[in-house]
Amino acid sequence: MKQFCLLLLLIAFFSCKQKVELTKAETQNITESVYASGRIKSRGQYEVFATVSGIVAQMRVKEGDQVRKGDVLFTLVNEAPQLSQENAAITARYQSVQANLDKLNEAQANIDLARTKLQNDSLLLARQRNLWASEIGSRNELEQRELAAKNSRLAYQTALLRYKQLQQQLTFSEQQSKKSLQISSTVSGDYTVRAKQDGKVYNVTKEAGEAVNPQTPVAVIGSGNDFILELQVDEYDVAKIALGQKVLVTMDSYKGQVFEATVTKIDPYLNERSRSATIEAAFTKGPPNLFPNLTAEANVLLRVKEGALTIPRSYLVDETYVLLQNGEKKKITTGVKDYQRVEVLSGLNKDDVIQKPHD
Template sequence: MKGYLLLVFILLILVSCGAKQEKTSPTVEDISESVYASGVVKSKNQHLVYPKVSGIIQELYVTEGDVVAEGAPLMKLDNEAARLSTENARIAAEYARVSANAEKLKELQASIDLARSKKQNDSLLLVRQRNLWAKQIGTKVELEQRELNYKNSVTAYKSALLRYNDLKKQLDLAAKQSQKNLQISQTMTDDYTVKSETKGKIYSVLKEEGEMVSPQVPVAIIGDADDFIVELQVDEFDIASIKPGQKVLLNLDSYKGQVFEAKVYKVNPAMNERTRSFTVEASFTKAPPALFPNLTTEANIVIKVKKDALTIPREYLQDGSYVTTEDKEKVKVKTGLKDYQKVEIVDGLSKDAILVKPAK
């Protein structure tokens, strides 16, 4: 009796095991092969804002969510030293202006006029002395004295002109240099107002009033208000398959169970040596109703698509190229495209075959 019960028990186990064995047949459907990537959503043209100078924030002009124009002020830094420097430069520029040195030029102009008059007078005296000498009146010494006086007058006149021109050049140069120094100082003063380089939305203000900032530390994040992209990281082993125009299927943690679509438009050719991955950028073609910067995403970049392919579930494939039929025969097959659930059978199997799922 015990032997009979044991036999029945064994038979029940065998029947139950046989009942649990799963079967399937190949199906004809579309299949695509894709590359996995992870990444984040970013506002288009999203970037960090850095101040040009160090200082303490005196006043914030914006807050998160504000939309700003190009060149709009974001915050003001303490600039008392820069203000004083600009004031000094302005005073120096005023002092160096040519018009401010008009008296010096007038003084030299008067010297030129006096030298010109003396030259003209000495010229007349020389002509008169030559006429007298032609009539045998006067002495040779007097004539030579008149000639010497005239030459000295010409030299004095030319020297006065040179001094005037040299002073004018010096004043012009000093005025231009002072004006440039003033412009540089004003530019440095402007640097104490942190401005937006582009039109966009303020997504984050990273500092508060009273905090110290420097050119090495960002103070805000700005990007397009309505245009978003996906920045994906692709493993170096897969990057050769990625090209602009490929379709991207996206899953976002903020939208569980929904699939969104994008299209690759840029493949960064430089590899990140730390992560051994490449950055790929894609633009949304089917986007969720609301997006925010830095949302995480997982994606599949579709690299190949085939319609009406003969497919089986991947778990029915053994050792990469074998399947087991209903009569326990192990059949070698040739595979094609693969996704995360199915594999294409290119050769070795008909769509009428019945396959048995291998035991784990």
């Protein structure tokens, strides 16, 4: 019984081994293309981030809304910056010239007082000199009047200098306070987030009362009726891509349909992790309805060869050989290739029968 089973297995084995798939070269059109995969994006699509941390005070938009550039999307609240702004405003008001009139008036009064004293001491000195010329009074009295007049002049000059310094100080303080208020107001402005461009709100991730920070996107905005393809191309193929090349696109959302696009942008930077480059394509014949982040597969057409002699790629051996029907290995020269067939430039004709190599 065991010998019988073994015999059956041997017969089955040799039967499978002797089964050979044969074919001939065929003349047909062949297109060389590069495979790419990616997603649909709204033109100008971007994620909205807050520039500061805070709590959403009011969400002004919802998904599906149309917005214009500069429209308020949402506002944040944070007590510390608000208090800082209020403090800056108070300081700015206090440091204004009007709020410091008392200091200036006091300095002016000191000038007036010093001027009056200087005038009095100057008159007394002149009188004492006249008396001295008439040989009336002592030398000591004259010197006392001269010293008093000198001190009065110095006090007057000092009062003038202090007034000028106070004016400069108050002007500087006022400018500094206004600048602090301006900075504080700018920071406060960061708590109001606006749209950078006209478009449609596709996604909103936060609600009023929720916390946000500069690292977390709050919304997604893009064009409402203009969509592009963002595709990834392997580094092996990216050098073959050129602007203006035709792209054939398929999507799971539109089974069995093929759409057309054109390469419009090739990023000059290769992703180190995925070893792929990003290209963009614009639809020339697109589907009626599109949504951001729909997945897509595409073939970028490099060239089309009409009436080419072709064989299935699976019949190639080491990329440059084929097996004839008699098992002979023959070298051929290949040309345009797609994912199923390859052009034969030389080494094979229509009458040659070739066999598929075993895996």
